[in-house]
Amino acid sequence: xxxxxxxxxxxxxxxxxxxxxxxxxxxxxxKVEDLAKKLKASFESNPQFLTLGNFLTGEAxxxxxxxxxxxxxxxxxxxxxxxxxxxxxxxLLSTIGDDAKQLGVxxxxxxLLGKLHFxxxxxxxxxxYYDRANxxxxxxxxxxxxxxxxxxxxxxxxxxxIEKVPTGSSTKAKMNERDNSVIKCYEVAGDLTLLxxxxxxxxx
Numbered sequence: 001x002x003x004x005x006x007x008x009x010x011x012x013x014x015x016x017x018x019x020x021x022x023x024x025x026x027x028x029x030x031k032v033e034d035l036a037k038k039l040k041a042s043f044e045s046n047p048q049f050l051t052l053g054n055f056l057t058g059e060a061x062x063x064x065x066x067x068x069x070x071x072x073x074x075x076x077x078x079x080x081x082x083x084x085x086x087x088x089x090x091x092l093l094s095t096i097g098d099d100a101k102q103l104g105v106x107x108x109x110x111x112l113l114g115k116l117h118f119x120x121x122x123x124x125x126x127x128x129y130y131d132r133a134n135x136x137x138x139x140x141x142x143x144x145x146x147x148x149x150x151x152x153x154x155x156x157x158x159x160x161x162i163e164k165v166p167t168g169s170s171t172k173a174k175m176n177e178r179d180n181s182v183i184k185c186y187e188v189a190g191d192l193t194l195l196x197x198x199x200x201x202x203x204x
Contacts, residue, residue: 019058024146027199029060029067036060050104051095055105058091062116071119078121085116088145092116108147111154124159130158145200152192159185 016035023031033056040053061107065084071077092109100106110133117126135154143151167174 029064032056034061051099051103054091058088061088065183081120111150118157123164126161136191148196152189153188155185
């Protein structure tokens with residue numbers, strides 16, 4: 001996933017690379033934002049720094065907002081999320097194009113946009129982004145903890161979104177299919193969470 005590819009963008013600055021990954025793992029999001037500003041300020045030396053900086057800014061702003069405003073299921077909370085996550089959305093939407101694909105952040109951006117739309121109460125849109133990321137086929141082996149956590153959250157959120165979005169059919173077969181999809185998503189989320197806990201200490 002993105003984390004392994006992102007390292008190519010900052011390979012000339014190993015200390016900065018290590019600091020970025022450490023802060024992401026420890027969820028020091030204000031520090032991540034500061035590091036993102038440094039990257040974007042030096043983008044002339046490497047154009048990829050601008051894309052990576054936007055990704056990190058979007059990720060940090062999304063996570064900070066959700067720490068302060070856990071997703072709720074009310075119209076008021078959805079409006080607050082749409083207003084509070086506007087900058088995060090803009091940054092992440094700028095990191096899903098060809099430049100982001102070359103850098104390797106586009107899949108994480110899709111996954112985080114799915115999380116963002118879930119926070120806004122836009123469940124169908126969240127599922128669309130998870131489909132674009134094709135999370136069911138992503139390999140979880142040898143991924144750093146942050147990517148494992150993002151994926152675990154994605155499967156849990158996908159399950160909740162499936163439950164919220166009407167199936168369009170009330171047949172028993174369709175209902176069973178939806179229930180099986182929800183169960184599978186929760187099972188994968190649980191497996192990835194356990195894997196995340198097992199490897200997290202190695203990256204701190």
